[in-house]
Amino acid sequence: MKLYLAGPDVFLINALGVGHQKRTMCQARGFEGLYPLDNKLPEDEAAIFAANQGLMDKADAGLFNLSPFRGPSADAGTIFELGYMAAQGKKVFGYSNDGASYAARAVRSHGPTAEEDGVFLDRNGHMIERFGLTDNLMINEAITSSGGFCVAKAEVGEPKLAAYSAFDACLAKIQGE
Amino acid sequence: MKLYLAGPDVFLINALGVGHQKRTMCQARGFEGLYPLDNKLPEDEAAIFAANQGLMDKADAGLFNLSPFRGPSADAGTIFELGYMAAQGKKVFGYSNDGASYAARAVRSHGPTAEEDGVFLDRNGHMIERFGLTDNLMINEAITSSGGFCVAKAEVGEPKLAAYSAFDACLAKIQGE
Numbered sequence: 075m076k077l078y079l080a081g082p083d084v085f086l087i088n089a090l091g092v093g094h095q096k097r098t099m100c101q102a103r104g105f106e107g108l109y110p111l112d113n114k115l116p117e118d119e120a121a122i123f124a125a126n127q128g129l130m131d132k133a134d135a136g137l138f139n140l141s142p143f144r145g146p147s148a149d150a151g152t153i154f155e156l157g158y159m160a161a162q163g164k165k166v167f168g169y170s171n172d173g174a175s176y177a178a179r180a181v182r183s184h185g186p187t188a189e190e191d192g193v194f195l196d197r198n199g200h201m202i203e204r205f206g207l208t209d210n211l212m213i214n215e216a217i218t219s220s221g222g223f224c225v226a227k228a229e230v231g232e233p234k235l236a237a238y239s240a241f242d243a244c245l246a247k248i249q250g251e
Numbered sequence: 252m253k254l255y256l257a258g259p260d261v262f263l264i265n266a267l268g269v270g271h272q273k274r275t276m277c278q279a280r281g282f283e284g285l286y287p288l289d290n291k292l293p294e295d296e297a298a299i300f301a302a303n304q305g306l307m308d309k310a311d312a313g314l315f316n317l318s319p320f321r322g323p324s325a326d327a328g329t330i331f332e333l334g335y336m337a338a339q340g341k342k343v344f345g346y347s348n349d350g351a352s353y354a355a356r357a358v359r360s361h362g363p364t365a366e367e368d369g370v371f372l373d374r375n376g377h378m379i380e381r382f383g384l385t386d387n388l389m390i391n392e393a394i395t396s397s398g399g400f401c402v403a404k405a406e407v408g409e410p411k412l413a414a415y416s417a418f419d420a421c422l423a424k425i426q427g428e
Contacts, residue, residue: 203262
């Protein structure tokens with residue numbers, strides 16, 4: 075099974091090394107990992123997009139690093155790709171170095187909160203989803219409705235953003251199905 | 252033409268009012284606006300997901316409010332939906348209340364930056380894309396490659412997050428094509 079490996083890993087200085095490590099971990103579990111080439115800078119934006127799109131189209135399923143990135147949510151590029159593969163009817167799986175709920179992170183980054191008619195508002199007066207999910211409901215429900223799942227595990231190794239522990243736990247769970 | 256209206260608008264207290272206003276603005280330009288029901292809290296998460304998915308499947312094209320939300324990027328749910336509709340081969344359009352580049356916002360929220368071998372790093376050592384685009388390249392390139400475009404305009408009216416000025420400018424530009 076070909077797994078597209080999406081995540082903010084591409085923004086790590088050693089992005090190529092992380093990709094190599096994750097492809098090796100996939101192989102050890104009997105999968106083929108497809109890793110985006112986003113990190114080859116400088117390159118033409120359209121070419122990077124087309125290359126990532128080609129890998130997603132080729133993959134059987136997607137494994138998404140949903141670790142929070144520059145805010146309480148997952149990385150924007152990763153979320154885009156999750157939506158793209160969900161629309162293709164492929165199984166999508168999530169993993170994250172942070173097991174807290176989205177709401178908990180939003181309160182931390184955009185509190186203090188106020189309550190109005192039973193609705194929780196951040197400091198800008200914007201509602202905070204209170205479903206207890208790890209990210210925006212469209213992300214979590216897309217994973218569930220595709221037949222996938224999400225694994226969260228605090229990362230002890232480095233780089234934390236690669237979330238190797240949750241990544242391997244997710245691979246093991248897919249393997250066990 | 253049926254336009255799916257995605258955005259963090261659903262997190263505004265008067266989300267229903269904003270949706271009504273945007274549907275009316277669509278009508279004035281000869282379009283039918285389809286607005287998500289995400290704001291009906293509390294409701295079953297799976298039901299909200301299925302309802303939004305149904306609207307996207309029914310729409311001919313998508314109009315995405317990419318105004319920054321709880322960080323330098325657009326809202327997570329909105330980005331997911333952009334990926335979903337891009338995969339369906341539909342035209343996707345963006346609009347935003349913020350004309351700054353993603354890089355400029357990331358420097359503001361996650362600076363100070365450092366430079367290493369010509370690469371810009373945020374305070375956590377994560378690379379900052381320097382393409383001068385308004386968000387992650389997957390978002391901007393998906394819009395371009397679909398045949399769509401993105402319109403940014405500082406919002407003077409309220410609520411700023413609704414980005415009414417950019418929304419109407421985007422509708423006018425689609426109408427003029």
